[in-house]
Amino acid sequence: xxxxxxxxxxxxxxxxxxxxxxxxxxxxxxxxxxxxxxxxxxxxxxxxxxxxxxxxxxxxxxxxxxxxxxxxxxxxxxxxxxxxxxxxxxxxxxxxxxxxxxxx
Numbered sequence: 001x002x003x004x005x006x007x008x009x010x011x012x013x014x015x016x017x018x019x020x021x022x023x024x025x026x027x028x029x030x031x032x033x034x035x036x037x038x039x040x041x042x043x044x045x046x047x048x049x050x051x052x053x054x055x056x057x058x059x060x061x062x063x064x065x066x067x068x069x070x071x072x073x074x075x076x077x078x079x080x081x082x083x084x085x086x087x088x089x090x091x092x093x094x095x096x097x098x099x100x101x102x103x104x
Contacts, residue, residue, distance in 0.1 A: 008031070009035075009046065009049055011038070012031070012034040012035060028058065029061050029065045031061070032061050032062055032076065033067060035072070036067050036072040036073045037070070040070050040071060040072050053076065054079050054080075059080045059082070062076045062077060062079075062080050062082065063077070068085060068087065069087075071087075
């Protein structure tokens, strides 16, 4: 697995010092989980981070990180052409019943 030294967003590691490199699958899965959690709560990643996790080298980490309630995790799976997983989150009624939803 290739080493990734940048872009690692230090804000994703409030509980520990951010790693200098993401060299193992476990490091990458942890990074994806942190990224999804932040993004799901409205903390958008930098463009460099988005471009990095869209690379083929991240596909396995995205597949291993199965956050069924995370919209971001499901988006990353789509970007990597991985099979969809069940979404266990909630869809607010005002969105589900929106007649224009089909056009979004």
